[in-house]
Amino acid sequence: MGERKKQALERFNRDNIITAAKELFETHGVDHTTMDDIARQADYSKSTIYVYFKSKEEIYNSIVHDYMDMLTGELAIAITQEGSFSESYRRVCDCLVRFDERHPAYYAGLLGEAQMTGSRKKQDEAARGTIAPELEQLLVKLIDKGKKEKTLSTKVKSNQLAFYMWSGISGIIRLADRKKAEIVTQYQVTKDVYLSNAFSMFYESLIRG
Amino acid sequence: MGERKKQALERFNRDNIITAAKELFETHGVDHTTMDDIARQADYSKSTIYVYFKSKEEIYNSIVHDYMDMLTGELAIAITQEGSFSESYRRVCDCLVRFDERHPAYYAGLLGEAQMTGSRKKQDEAARGTIAPELEQLLVKLIDKGKKEKTLSTKVKSNQLAFYMWSGISGIIRLADRKKAEIVTQYQVTKDVYLSNAFSMFYESLIRG
DNA sequence: ACCCTAATCGAACTACAAGTACGATATATA
DNA sequence: TATATATCGTACTTGTAGTTCGATTAGGGT
Numbered sequence: 001m002g003e004r005k006k007q008a009l010e011r012f013n014r015d016n017i018i019t020a021a022k023e024l025f026e027t028h029g030v031d032h033t034t035m036d037d038i039a040r041q042a043d044y045s046k047s048t049i050y051v052y053f054k055s056k057e058e059i060y061n062s063i064v065h066d067y068m069d070m071l072t073g074e075l076a077i078a079i080t081q082e083g084s085f086s087e088s089y090r091r092v093c094d095c096l097v098r099f100d101e102r103h104p105a106y107y108a109g110l111l112g113e114a115q116m117t118g119s120r121k122k123q124d125e126a127a128r129g130t131i132a133p134e135l136e137q138l139l140v141k142l143i144d145k146g147k148k149e150k151t152l153s154t155k156v157k158s159n160q161l162a163f164y165m166w167s168g169i170s171g172i173i174r175l176a177d178r179k180k181a182e183i184v185t186q187y188q189v190t191k192d193v194y195l196s197n198a199f200s201m202f203y204e205s206l207i208r209g
Numbered sequence: 210m211g212e213r214k215k216q217a218l219e220r221f222n223r224d225n226i227i228t229a230a231k232e233l234f235e236t237h238g239v240d241h242t243t244m245d246d247i248a249r250q251a252d253y254s255k256s257t258i259y260v261y262f263k264s265k266e267e268i269y270n271s272i273v274h275d276y277m278d279m280l281t282g283e284l285a286i287a288i289t290q291e292g293s294f295s296e297s298y299r300r301v302c303d304c305l306v307r308f309d310e311r312h313p314a315y316y317a318g319l320l321g322e323a324q325m326t327g328s329r330k331k332q333d334e335a336a337r338g339t340i341a342p343e344l345e346q347l348l349v350k351l352i353d354k355g356k357k358e359k360t361l362s363t364k365v366k367s368n369q370l371a372f373y374m375w376s377g378i379s380g381i382i383r384l385a386d387r388k389k390a391e392i393v394t395q396y397q398v399t400k401d402v403y404l405s406n407a408f409s410m411f412y413e414s415l416i417r418g
Numbered sequence: 419a420c421c422c423t424a425a426t427c428g429a430a431c432t433a434c435a436a437g438t439a440c441g442a443t444a445t446a447t448a
Numbered sequence: 449t450a451t452a453t454a455t456c457g458t459a460c461t462t463g464t465a466g467t468t469c470g471a472t473t474a475g476g477g478t
Contacts, residue, residue: 009425034464045427050466112387117326120433120465156406160396163384164407171380175372178321187369197365197418198373205414209406218454243435254456259437329436329463 014052017042018066021059025105030060031117057116064109071099071110072134079138085146086203092142093169093199100173107177111170139166146206156209165206172198223261226251227275230268234314239269240326266325273318280308280319281343288347294355295412301351302378302408309382316386320379348375355415365418374415381407 020042024033035056039046053059078091100107108114139162146152152161172195176183180191187194229251233242244265248255262268287300309316317323348371355361361370381404385392389400396403 006424013425035466036464045429047428047467047469048426051425054466056465115324115326116465117324117328118435118464119326157396160392160398160403160406163388163392163396164381164410167381167384167407168377168411169380171376171378171383172373174380175376179372183369183372187366187372189369194369197369198376201373201414201418202377202411203414204417205410205412208413208417209410222454244437245435254458256438256440256457257455260454263437265436327435327464 010052013044013048014062017044017049017052018059018062022063025060025063026103030105030114055116055119055121057119057121060109060114060116064106064114067099067103067106068110068132068135071095072132072138074099075135075138079142079145085142085149085151088142088145089203089206090199092139093195096169096173097195100177104177107174135166136162139163151207153207153209161206161209164209168202168205169199172202219261222253222257223271226253226258226261227268227271231272234269234272235312239314239323264325264328264330266328266330269318269323269325273315273323276308276312276315277319277341277344280304281341281347283308284344284347288351288354294351294358294360297351297354298412298415299408301348302404305378305382306404309386313386316383344375345371348372360416362416362418370415370418373418377411377414378408381411 017038021033021038024037024041028037035046035049038056038059039049042049053062074095075092078095079088081088081091083091099110106114136159140158143152143158143162143165147154147158156164176191176195176198183189183191183194189197226247230242230247233246233250237246244255244258247265247268248258251258262271283304284301287304288297290297290300292300308319315323345368349367352361352367352371352374356363356367365373385400385404385407392398392400392403398406
């Protein structure tokens with residue numbers, strides 16, 4: 001078989017497997033989906049699955065990677081679209097909230113915090129706990145936009161400020177998601193209103209860095 | 210055996226087991242510590258372990274609970290000690306940072322985000338993803354202190370603001386911990402300096418809520 | 419039509435750790 | 449000494465990731 005065809009086949013099979021895994025991960029949860037489940041759903045034998053992916057974790061990471069691409073695409077638009085820093089900032093927050101709502105199973109993966117339960121293989125050192133570089137670049141771009149229009153001071157280095165922004169926003173979203181029930185019952189606001197307030201407050205910290 | 214003695218014995222055994230587990234969890238990590246390891250370390254048979262704890266997770270949660278008590282003690286001091294809101298706020302941040310540094314294996318548990326890998330039992334619904342109520346009360350107390358001295362506006366409800374504060378601080382600490390290497394190499398500051406800056410910025414968002 | 423190679427299958431197998439079962443034994447109390 | 453109960457030890461069950469390997473299928477080249 002020609003090298004061309006071989007690669008096309010590999011891609012085709014990987015895609016099928018990922019599609020199947022996505023469905024199962026989202027409906028039953030990552031932990032309750034077994035490799036046999038994935039094989040059955042994708043209509044492959046388990047051994048074939050292991051030809052294309054060396055572990056369950058690699059499947060999960062591939063999906064996260066796909067979603068990461070989608071997300072960075074959306075963020076790029078949110079950031080480069082016309083409007084002030086403040087408007088871009090809100091669009092970015094919205095993007096992340098919507099991502100968390102649509103793909104809760106992968107939000108942890110996006111932050112590099114996913115851990116496979118019951119995995120026999122050591123976790124990939126490479127992918128551990130890093131912000132994806134493209135993501136970081138985008139956030140820096142956003143910060144620079146703010147600096148250019150003098151909304152942000154230039155005292156703090158952009159990448160450091162971007163990192164601060166990311167940690168704050170992701171912390172806010174994570175906890176809001178975890179405690180959404182209490183937010184509604186105890187604080188008497190919807191989750192969206194709470195988040196909107198929180199992002200507004202957090203914005204203050206950025207423009208006074 | 211009298212009820213008194215029985216309870217003392219139960220406590221004694223639980224303490225021994227927890228002490229053994231703590232050592233192993235901290236030296237080898239929670240995931241790489243097996244129930245057999247714990248039994249060996251504590252000098253009990255595995256079956257006895259299961260008399261006193263119904264699962265590995267319960268052992269872990271007990272430890273978290275202990276540390277939570279310690280931490281709330283320290284926070285209570287940090288908050289009620291003399292000084293302004295701003296000073297208390299810094300002390301609270303310091304407390305949390307030091308906790309994360311001393312007990313990284315339990316920081317996730319503290320936030321209610323720990324997940325046992327390979328556990329056969331369903332996770333306790335009760336303990337899922339909540340801030341411990343005592344912790345929440347303390348944070349509210351801190352916020353109220355700020356309101357009383359007019360450093361904080363009273364527009365936002367105290368418990369909501371406390372929650373926001375908690376999510377921000379814990380997000381900042383978590384990511385700083387995860388990326389400490391990059392902080393030093395890329396941002397050219399020590400982790401402590403970075404955190405100090407971050408907490409200062411975040412402070413701005415609180416006083417302008 | 420035939421062969422060869424690579425892809426796929428299937429089913430049994432290993433490894434491992436959590437949690438269980440249960441009879442044997444030690445220890446204290448009455 | 450008799451009884452109750454705490455502890456032990458060992459073997460077992462269960463669930464799942466990942467492996468092995470011989471059998472089978474499919475397509476392309478001759």
